Ligand SMILES: *[C@@H]1O[C@H](CO)[C@@H](O)[C@H](O)[C@H]1NC(C)=O
């Protein structure tokens with residue numbers, strides 16, 4: 001009786017504790033530091049910076065800047081081209097950093113509204129859907145949609161099973 005129980009517990013731990021972290025990692029987006037080590041400041045070529053990055057839905061964008069000196073204003077394409085903050089989508093002017101999650105695919109435009117946009121403080125980027133991480137047996141994409149839905153349900157169950165089995169071992 002007992003060896004079977006132990007075997008099942010081991011199997012459960014092996015499955016849940018090795019598989020779950022892979023799914024968890026997929027959900028965590030990458031953090032993009034705008035401008036790299038040059039941060040958010042005048043006279044930085046943000047076009048060069050953004051073309052060297054790949055932005056995926058769920059990634060994070062972090063602006064670091066000199067407190068009180070600069071701000072971050074999300075605008076649309078027209079206002080980005082004109083360096084105009086007349087119709088802001090979002091304004092951030094507190095502290096020395098601003099972090100936002102790129103929740104939607106599409107184009108994002110940010111400028112500094114304090115005159116420095118004309119000195120290059122403007123960045124445009126395109127957010128894409130993250131490519132499917134694990135190869136799916138069928139090459140056609142429709143098969144991957146229900147699979148992702150299933151993993152979303154199974155992952156938490158496995159995580160709980162993993163925790164419970166570990167607790168069971170601790171008690172034994
Ligand atoms: C940006 O917003 C302004 C003001 O609402 C509007 O006139 C303009 O057409 C918009 N541009 C784009 C590309 O949506």
Ligand SMILES: *[C@@H]1O[C@H](CO)[C@@H](O)[C@H](O)[C@H]1NC(C)=O
Nearest residue numbers: 058090099100101102103104
């Ligand atoms: C992005 O999505 C997360 C999770 O749903 C939410 O908490 C967050 O407020 C969203 N951020 C933006 C900038 O929309």
